[in-house]
Every structure is written in structure tokens, then in C-alpha cells.
Amino acid sequence: MFKTNETQMQIHSIRWLKVIDPDQEYITHISTQFSIPRNFIQTALDENASARIQCKQQATLIMTHLPFNTSSKAEQSVSCKSFAVIIKDHLVFIISKHDHPIFDQMIQYVEQGPEHSAEQLADYVYRFLELAADQFIVASKSVNEQISTVEHELLSSIKNKQVFKLLNHNKVLNRIAISLRGNSKVLNLLNDMQVVTGHQAAQHRLLNVMVETDQAQAMAEIHNINLSNLMDAYSAAIENNLSLLVQYLSVYVIIAAIPLGIASLYGMNIPLPLQEQPYALSLLAGLSLLLSVAIVIIFKKRQII
Structure with missing residues (x-):
């Protein structure tokens, strides 16, 4: 079952609508009522679509990508998915899956903006798009912070779990780039192309x-390198x-x-030196300790341990 979520704002000649994951019936409704090509809406709902600009029937499709937080309780992750801005006259649709x-x-x-004329459309x-670019910077910083956390775990690790985490972060940074x-x-x-025209301030914002x-x-x-x-x-x-x-x-x-x-040698049922002595156990224990300490000292001097 598809869900539909629409938020609408109308001030003077500009109207903004947010459409999230509409069903086929609602897609037909939008396409018919606002004379928007149906394939524009279907393309906007393709989360793996490539970034592009298309113009058809006096409607403009601006397809770009945005980082979405797909974190769970066990792991934080970022996924880059497509969304679209469709402009038809003074209508602006934000459509996404x-x-x-x-x-x-x-x-x-837009609601709090000082102007809502047609000339202000380009600036909006x-x-x-500026907000979308900011989200990529936030996502990159978030991934970099997670990498720093994994680095501390790797200092004393002998497992590959942390390396696989870094590999996942590497994939995320690749997708972001x-x-x-x-x-x-x-x-x-x-x-x-000057698809959306506006005043000089809007052009400066685009730059x-x-x-x-x-x-x-x-x-x-x-970060990826x-x-x-x-x-x-x-x-x-x-x-x-x-190896250590x-x-x-x-x-x-x-x-x-x-x-x-x-101990194994003196456990044999054969005659051995000192086996009849009352202090044989203490002597053998002392000899074992002395030899063990000597081995430790030798290893220390050779920097083996």
C-alpha cells in the first residue's frame, strides 16, 4: 500500500507542494490537474535515477540527489537517493519516494520569505538546492566522525570487523562523491541554460x-582517499x-x-637423581623457576617480549 503525503503552501502567485510516495491514482490526479508529464513524476519517484534536467509541456524537471539517514539501532549509515523539483508555471512540486x-x-x-513574486521563484x-548541498557536507562530516571512532577500536584489534566497517564507510563516501x-x-x-530565471541575487545564490x-x-x-x-x-x-x-x-x-x-621427567617410573631426597620437590620447583626466569631475561634482552 502506497502512502501519500502532501504539504501545500500558496502565497500570491507561487505555490509549493510536497508529494511523498504517491500511489498511481494520485500520480494520475497530479498529472491531469496540473498538466505535468506523467513520466516526470514517475522519474521523480525512482530513488536511483540519475541527476538531470528535462523540459516538456512547459514543465521543468530538476532531478538531483540527497543523502538520507538510514541508521538503525545497531549501525549508522547514509544512503544517497534521488528527489525531484518540478516547476510548472508558478507551481513548484517537491516529489520524492x-x-x-x-x-x-x-x-x-518560503512561508517566512519577504517576497513571493514570480521573480523570487528562482531564489527559492x-x-x-543549497539546503541539499548542506546536507552532503553534514553527511560527510558524520561519516568522518564514525571513521574516527572505528580508528580507536582498530588500534588493539585483531579482527576484521572494524575493517569491514571502514569498507562500508568507503562505499558511503563513494556514493556521496x-x-x-x-x-x-x-x-x-x-x-x-537559465532554466529558472530570476534577479541578480538569485544568480549569485546559484553560484x-x-x-x-x-x-x-x-x-x-x-575523506575517501x-x-x-x-x-x-x-x-x-x-x-x-x-603476529604479536x-x-x-x-x-x-x-x-x-x-x-x-x-615434571614429566620425574613422573616416570625409573630411577632418577634426587628422587630419594626429602627436598626433591622444592629443589625441582626452584630449578624450574630459575630456568623460566632465565628464559624471560633472554627474551627481554632480545626484545622478543
């Missing part, structure tokens, strides 16, 4: 969004920790073998 806090934040921003659209690359192309097209998107992309790519280097380094560190563990176990076995060997 999943809801996001910035959708309501944008509608609230660019502001919305790819999504931002697509968003950057859309912003460049908006700047070149700021382009710069911010490029910065977010650079941040994600740098650093993470790849960290994964190589910590894989070697885990192998080193495991095997080394310590070998040393303990060697040290324990001395008293075990003496």
Missing part, C-alpha cells in the same frame, strides 16, 4: 550553491597485532614447557 526534513524546512522558509529553488558529481552537472546546466557543491564533493573525495589509505594501514596493523599475539603465545609455551618437562 522518501521524506526528508529539508522538504518541510524549505516550505517553512536555488535556496532549496558520485551524487555530488551529478548534482554539480545539474547546477552547471541551470547556470548555462554559491555551485561552489558549495564542489567543496562538498572535494571533501568527500579527500584518506579512508582508503587508512584501510591499507590498519589491515597491516591487524596482521601485526595478530602468536609471538606472545609462543613465548608463554616455551616458558611453560620448562617446568612441564621437568
Whole structure:
């Protein structure tokens, strides 16, 4: 069963609508009532669609990506999914398969805006894209903080669990960088094609969004490169920790073998030196301890332990 969630705001000549995961009947209703191509709406609901701009029947589809929080109690994660802004005359539709806090934040921003004329439409659209770019920066910082947490766990780890966590973060950063690359192309097209026209301030905002998107992309790519280097380094560190563990176990076995060997020798039913002496047990225990201490000192001097 599909759910439909629509939030509408109308002030003067601009009207904004938020449509979340509509069913087929509601898609038909929107397409018919507002003369919007049906394939625009269906494309907007494809969460894996590529970023693009399309114009058809005097309607404009701006398809971009946005990071969605898919965290659970056990693990935090970020998934980049598509959403669309469809502009038809003075109507602006925010259509997505999943809801996001910035959708309501944008509608609230429009409600509180000083102007709501048609000329202000471009500024509102660019502001919305700016909010989306901000979310990528927040997502990149969040992933980087999680990486720092895993780093502390890896310092003393001999398991691959933390490396797999880093691998998942690496995939997230890759998705963020790819999504931002697509968003950057859309912003460049908006700047070149002048799909949404407005006053000079709106154009300046678009340029700021382009710069911010490029910065977010650079941040994600740098974090990704650093993470790849960290994964190589910590894989070697885990192998080193495991080698040290095997080394310590070998040393303990060697040290324990001395008293075990003496005890085994005197457990045989054959004549042995000192077996008739009343202090034989104490002497043998002292000899075992002395030899064990000597082995420990030798290992210490050779920096084996």
C-alpha cells in the first residue's frame, strides 16, 4: 500500500507542494490537474535515477540527489537517493519516494520569505538546492566522525570487523562523491541554460550553491582517499597485532614447557637423581623457576617480549 503525503503552501502567485510516495491514482490526479508529464513524476519517484534536467509541456524537471539517514539501532549509515523539483508555471512540486526534513524546512522558509513574486521563484529553488548541498557536507562530516571512532577500536584489534566497517564507510563516501558529481552537472546546466530565471541575487545564490557543491564533493573525495589509505594501514596493523599475539603465545609455551618437562621427567617410573631426597620437590620447583626466569631475561634482552 502506497502512502501519500502532501504539504501545500500558496502565497500570491507561487505555490509549493510536497508529494511523498504517491500511489498511481494520485500520480494520475497530479498529472491531469496540473498538466505535468506523467513520466516526470514517475522519474521523480525512482530513488536511483540519475541527476538531470528535462523540459516538456512547459514543465521543468530538476532531478538531483540527497543523502538520507538510514541508521538503525545497531549501525549508522547514509544512503544517497534521488528527489525531484518540478516547476510548472508558478507551481513548484517537491516529489520524492522518501521524506526528508529539508522538504518541510524549505516550505517553512518560503512561508517566512519577504517576497513571493514570480521573480523570487528562482531564489527559492536555488535556496532549496543549497539546503541539499548542506546536507552532503553534514553527511560527510558524520561519516568522518564514525571513521574516527572505528580508528580507536582498530588500534588493539585483531579482527576484521572494524575493517569491514571502514569498507562500508568507503562505499558511503563513494556514493556521496558520485551524487555530488551529478548534482554539480545539474547546477552547471541551470547556470548555462537559465532554466529558472530570476534577479541578480538569485544568480549569485546559484553560484554559491555551485561552489558549495564542489567543496562538498572535494571533501568527500579527500575523506575517501584518506579512508582508503587508512584501510591499507590498519589491515597491516591487524596482521601485526595478530603476529604479536602468536609471538606472545609462543613465548608463554616455551616458558611453560620448562617446568612441564621437568615434571614429566620425574613422573616416570625409573630411577632418577634426587628422587630419594626429602627436598626433591622444592629443589625441582626452584630449578624450574630459575630456568623460566632465565628464559624471560633472554627474551627481554632480545626484545622478543
